[in-house]
Amino acid sequence: DGGITQSPKYLFRKEGQNVTLSCEQNLNHDAMYWYRQDPGQGLRLIYYSQIVNDFQKGDIAEGYSVSREKKESFPLTVTSAQKNPTAFYLCASSMVDSPLHFGNGTRLTVT
């Protein structure tokens, strides 16, 4: 079955450390996205990529970085510059003009 795999499900880090969240899809989708979800705030777009080796900032890109070296993979790095990194992170993919398919998310806790 095709889908999106995010790992790990739970991640704990100390403040000041960078951390990378994995996102892999085998749906052959061109576009991939990263969203952040906080209680009561819905989903907010961090970064998106429509083709390999190209990506664009979303609404809340500060303190995050991404890469898109392969069509299947879109890892997100939460840097120490992100002031409030504790959140639920969702990766999604889609074809053009098609609905988003989401992964099961990674819950990041930074203390």
Place this chain on the structure above:
Amino acid sequence: QQPVQSPQAVILREGEDAVINCSSSKALYSVHWYRQKHGEAPVFLMILLKGGEQKGHEKISASFNEKKQQSSLYLTASQLSYSGTYFCGTEIPPAGNEKLTFGTGTRLTIIP
């Protein structure tokens, strides 16, 4: 501009109906609806496109009032499996998933 969803939360008994609303201050190209169960991925329900075309699945219906820039999701004869948080995502021209702005969600609880 983030769309406004109402109500924020609703509790229903199994078999009752519910309506969830999503309003925008901007002219919309489309409205997307997703449902998310706790700790899981949001799942696509439906897209409503400007001009009346509707794409989706499941036994859930929706409307899109372009003049009022709002959409309503109708859940009839609710089942326990309908529980979850419902998000609308609004898409403004020029369109594209990267242009989706999501509301804060409506938490629906179905009790036996």
